[in-house]
Amino acid sequence: YTFAPPEIDVAVGNELFLDSHTPKFEEDSEFFVYAFTAEFASSRDFEPVRFYIFNNKALFEAERNTFLDTTWQWIFTLCIALLIFIIIGISLVLLPVRKLIDEISQASSGHKRQLESRYPVEFDSLKQSINGLLQTEAAQRARYKNSLGDLAHSLKTPLAVASGTSGLPAEVNEALQQIDRIIKRQLKRASAGKSGWQHAIDILPVLYKLADAMDKVYQDKALTIELEMDEDTQFKGDETDFMELCGNLLDNACKAANNKIIVSASKCAGWLTIKVEDDGPGIPDDKKVLLLERGTRLDTYTEGHGIGMALAADLVSIYEGRMLIEDSSLGGARIVIQFPNHE
Template identity: 45%
Template sequence: MDINTLSLRARSVLIAVVALLLFTPAAIFTLDEAYKASLTQATLQQLKLNSLMLISEFEFDNEAPSMPVSVRDEQLNLTDSGVYGYIKWQGELVWRSSSSLSIPVPLLPSPPQTGSEQFSEQDGLFIYIFTAEFAHSEGFSPVHFYVVYDKSSFDQERESFLKALWQGLLLLDALLLLSLLLGIKFLLKPLNRLNREIAAASDGTKGLVSSDYPIEITPLSSSINQLITHEKQQRERYKNSLSDLAHSLKTPLTVAKGEAGSLPQLIQPLNEIESIIQRQLKRAATQKPGWHAPIPVKAIAQQLLSAMAKVHAEQNLTLINNIADGFTLPMESTDLMEVLGNVLDNACKAANTQVSIYSEDTSATRDVIIEDDGPGIKEQDKQTLLTRGKRLDTYQEGQGIGMAVVSDIMASYGGRLAIESSASGGASIRLSFNRLTTLTGQ
């Protein structure tokens, strides 16, 4: 897919999706880290309170450390509560909370200096240590208070937060994309209206496009109107000039033919000159025909087939019209009749039993195909006719009269003429009209 041809809507959505793909993980990472820091700080404060409670209940009794059977913090009394307390004195573990009796004693880090605290994470545990001094017979003695917190509940809370965060942000992303699509639709509304007006102007149902557009689009609409007006004026001047030229040549040519009455050898050259002049005038008249209302093809094709049935009645041909209903081409009706008439006439001359005409409509082209079941055209002749500049009316003796005009008219409408082979072995003439160059708006 070419990025240069990507629609404005697709570009906007692509930019938004890329931005969200970058923003959403970054936002989740940032918020997760902030939540983790906040949760860790809250855990630290709780462990400090647990430690202060242990310090308040600790004492020396008869020179030995003493703690009550049950402490005031129920978490330290309940088995497997996830909060465990330990007290070390003189390097020995002198007390452990009831909550820790069902688990082995973890590896407790070295304690800090007296009056200092230490907080660390180890093997899925938060460990808070505070060293306090107590009066003893030998003086003040440091006692180390450990409060251990199992991180499993911490991690579960964090995972729940992450899950809710992902769900919330994904929902927000979907709402943002929906809002963006609605915004793009509103933003492109003037361009869509301009496109419809151009299509209406191209099919002849509208003269000029409107001027009530946003200031960013107004110069474009003005330029389009100038182009349409200039094209119409230029085409009108061109036709007038051609008409003047035709009348200017008609009288001298008529006089020359009259004077050549006594010289029969000049009649044929003068007739050829007159034919050439008429052909070139018609060719010039059809150059860049501009904007035309599309005309239905099926009715014209049927009219021509009826005429061909009478002209070639002795051949008793089967003439088939498979042009789709509603199929149109943006051409002058006279040009379309001349193109189809010449090709159908040649097909009838070449056919053995049958001639068919049908349409093909794709996103890129609108094609008319005329096929016969005659002897066909040799492959080397096809290439010669299409690439070496020879006229198409030379492809087979007795056929193709007017095919040079067909080629010229097709070129003037931005169309192409291709010579192919039909399924029955005869000739297949494809008249292909590019949607983009004809601006049909269909």
Template identity: 40%
Template sequence: MISSLRIRLMLAATVLAVLFMLALLPAMQGAFSLALQDAIEQRLASDVTTLISAARVENNRLQMPAQLPDERFNLADGRLLGYIYNREGRLVWRSKDTLEENINYTPRYDGHGNEFARIREANGKEFFVYDVEVKLLGGKSAAFSFVALQPLRDYETTLEGLRENLYLGFGAALLVLLALLWIGLTWGLQALRRLSQELDEIESGARDSLSEQHPSELLRLTGSLNRLLHGEREQRSRYRDSLDDLAHSLKTPLTVLQGVSEDMALRPADRDQAWVLQSQIERMSQQIGYQLQRASLRKSGLVRHQVRLRPVLQSLCDTLDKVYRDKQVRVNLDLPEPCYVPIEQGALLEMLGNLLENAYRLCLGEVRVSVRQTLGGIELCVEDDGPGVPPDQRARILQRGERLDRQHPGQGIGLAVVKDIIESYSAKLTLDDSPLGGAAFRIQIPVV
């Protein structure tokens, strides 16, 4: 499938131009052939006129001068074939050049005066013939047929030359036409190229909407895209406002319930119920946070993000170093420079924060983050030297609420959040063994 619109149009124009020229060639060749035959007829008629003007009849006998007015009739290689026949069809005179030709031609006396025809001899040679019936001095017994001939090979040679020139001319015209078409299409498609550039600027965040400096045929499209962009921004704004309102409205009831559970925990008889209440409050808080994150970290449909990875990783590692300062974790960042990731910054922080927090929590003392280029994009890998994940448990821990580590608090939603973010960007998450000895979370991010 050809993806370029300009190449498609060029191919279509080329096919149409070639078909048109192939259809035009026979017509032009036919016109050239008719024009050439007319020229041959006029030339033969002129030769016959020369013979008639030189002919004399004395005592009903044809008399021709030794030297004709046209010198070509007087030369053996003059290529002028002239014959004169009497009324009975007997040859009475022939030009010198006919001595080498054995032509069996019989004139017709049908009263039409002249005839232009094409004859074929027994030996395969073909000739154009111009035959004029003349009655000299008005006597019936002095009627003669003046004949001029031209070999068909001369006509065919001339026509072949014209045909070759026609092919060369049409080929050159086709090349010039295609060059002009390419220039015209390049100029005509500049509007689409400018529209594509503006869309790239919107995806990169350099502009908010498409301009109105486009051809009238594209204004409806650009207007629809601008309305779509405006509607998306308003929807995302309403999303954020609604999420903020929801978080604020749930914060107060949860705080009240947390206070009640703390009061209950002070009474020994209610300590078990307080522990159950506190665990459920914690579960509700984490589930609410998880759902808010899922809703707020969705990929935009039209905006393409490019976030530099190293500052984000350094900021997260600085924070986690303080949280896990007793472990003295060594972090190795194996990143090319510059290294950009096509994910919105908030989503990138949430995703890497969960992966690095798991790596810090489970590692023995070393964590490695690496990025490498792949055929379809980039691969981001977070590894640790911890206990790793058994192969039969890898699919389960990516599900919401599933955890292998039961020694630390939490509801097992961190990796589920990571998976949701990755899927929203059409990326892929795989879990393997790391050369460090622990788990390796590999994220395949396509680059469009």
């Protein structure tokens, strides 16, 4: 390169650096300029001598870009490392909480009777409180059912003695039988109950057992009982309660049916829906609400719904469900029961 001396006036002993922010600097120049003026003695006087140093901008920009790229790479790497560290730290801190939640879920579904895992010292009091609650709840339920069983046994003997007494008027025998039915219903209603710490049961095996039992009881009618549902359909509650509920519905359907009964189950929109329908004479519209509310005996069912339908309605209500009576496509009645499907 050939450089012409810049038109820069620098006093003796001073220096000047010219870049893009200096007023007299040419922005399109390819170089930075460093100027310095010194005096040297000559034969006659001191003469000023100006020095100019040129530095290529391209080299500077390349170094600066390399520095910036390296800096951003380290910042990005540091951010990723910090993010990973934070995620791992939060996961380790919350691990005991997740473990506790999982054990509580298992206890609520009936897979565990108490919390057994080891937790940090801070969770010991919470673990002990939850275990105490579970033990107390289980003990109360056991005592409650035992007391009801004792009560039923205590009432059974006097009623049997009274009913077996000869010479009683017919109306007295009928009253004693009514008392016996009422006691059975109320004891069953009191002992049944929805608990948040129960294991979900598969309903298909239960319905198979009930269908086999109904085939034997009503073998003279040669009924066809069809079950339409998935094998993994489950009911969250007591198996005895579910068998009692479906047993009453199937029994009523068998009494009314001429040839065919269909039992179906499905899960939809957060509800477990079970339908029992028959091809019998059906239930009049003006009797449907009355039957659900009071267990009224209907003449269309020769042996009567009676206490069976009332108990079914009670069980559905206890499990926070709902019960409907509709007309079946088979020509008879369709009983629909629905339970909240909490999973």
